[in-house]
């Protein structure tokens with residue numbers, strides 16, 4: 001029987017199709033890399049997306065101005081991130097995230113946390129300079145149905161700090177479901193600054209988080225061998241596809257990278273410059289002009305952006321090709337806003353003649369990691385640190401830490417200062433007080449740190465899934 005000559009062998013078809021696919025993918029890759037993204041506003045108001053949500057401001061229920069009392073209820077919630085689809089969430093005093101707490105330097109503060117969940121939690125005050133018992137770390141568990149009250153006197157300058165759970169093995173999941181909130185510390189210096197401070201109008205909290213959702217609307221907290229899978233949806237303050245109407249004026253953004261595992265490289269869609277005014281622990285001495293800002297999990301940055309002379313109606317805060325937040329501008333174009341030339345005085349942490357130097361080597365293999373070759377053990381104290389003595393901490397990321405570009409190193413119990421990055425002085429935006437520092441693979445960062453409060457504290461990678469899979473240690477200040 002004669003073979004049908006015209007038939008194309010299967011392998012030829014497969015080969016041709018896969019070659020074409022490969023060429024297509026390559027073209028897409030090259031095109032994507034060469035052609036810069038274009039960002040355009042919606043043509044009609046209905047197509048703008050969702051108005052940006054603002055966390056409520058929690059009332060201080062202590063009438064004494066020298067004192068403050070707050071109550072946080074940890075509770076289950078429900079959100080409609082997407083119309084008609086309900087997502088089960090966790091929040092403080094609400095369905096998702098938590099309220100903003102305002103405190104002042106010198107104030108005696110009490111925060112009572114009531115756990116209404118069926119699982120334990122803790123509430124850690126990230127960036128707050130408090131003693132170990134009030135830090136809200138893994139050792140201050142709040143069991144279901146129980147309450148815990150943190151007592152502290154605010155002993156640090158104005159800053160934007162935040163709170164989130166820290167119960168070991170539940171941290172990443174509870175944060176992912178919505179547990180995080182902001183604390184604004186003010187002081188006399190911040191009172192005197194001529195910068196925008198009208199909440200929700202020209203002083204805007206921007207809590208950035210990535211999330212994955214399942215088809216039924218539930219969060220997909222997807223742990224893989226390589227780590228937490230990057231979310232395909234970006235939320236700002238819990239809003240999907242958010243937009244904000246702003247006046248053409250000087251606007252202050254208080255940015256928090258509230259993602260568990262992702263870094264951001266923030267720019268404006270028109271490449272405009274902005275002014276970095278405050279890092280984790282408070283204001284810099286002077287604004288730093290920049291056009292791109294790297295933010296690692298846990299880090300905060302306050303920036304000023306001058307919209308007074310923008311003639312376009314639209315602007316976006318973006319991360320590469322992804323839009324973080326759309327801005328629609330209203331009002332008249334006015335004269336250029338004034339950027340203060342100086343902000344505050346930042347005291348330099350003094351270092352003695354022979355400071356104790358400690359080395360921390362961060363190493364990860366996908367989801368798992370170690371610090372100095374050890375996985376976290378709740379029963380092991382890794383370091384004992386004398387109170388009131390400045391130390392140099394040398395933080396290195398092992399070359400083998402793949403596939404992520406590096407790790408955010410976070411220290412509880414104090415705000416530190418960066419001495420050097422690979423032997424060079426830190427860039428100006430990193431010259432202030434910090435509690436979280438990004439250490440790139442193969443890099444060496446030296447910080448100087450002094451602890452004024454006693455107790456048991458943590459240091460860890462702030463990629464929460466690394467923290468929960470080994471990359472944490474604990475130290476006692478005494």
Ligand SMILES: [Cu+2]
Nearest residue numbers: 407461463466
């Ligand atoms: Cu890490």
